[in-house]
């Protein structure tokens with residue numbers, strides 16, 4: 036049975052739910068690139084990797100999107116500027132299988 040948890044932005048204008056059952060296939064990914072640092076105002080961004088179909092917007096407010104690099108969209112609230120979703124078209128480096136060393 037699917038289990039969904041809810042979340043939202045700072046002002047509550049953006050709400051979403053994420054499916055956690057089965058658990059996301061990868062552990063949270065930490066990114067220290069300059070774009071994440073500037074976008075989030077922090078030394079790093081930490082992202083929970085889920086399939087697109089496992090994240091559903093539940094609010095009616097229009098979501099803002101910024102393409103920070105080709106094909107990669109940062110979703111944020113236009114009112115409070117909270118970024119709550121990073122939509123990547125490429126696999127994140129830490130998620131690919133590597134040959135045994």
Ligand SMILES: [Zn+2]
Pocket residue numbers: 044045046047048049112113114115116117
């Ligand atoms: Zn907001």
Ligand SMILES: [Zn+2]
Pocket residue numbers: 066067068069070071072080
């Ligand atoms: Zn980054």
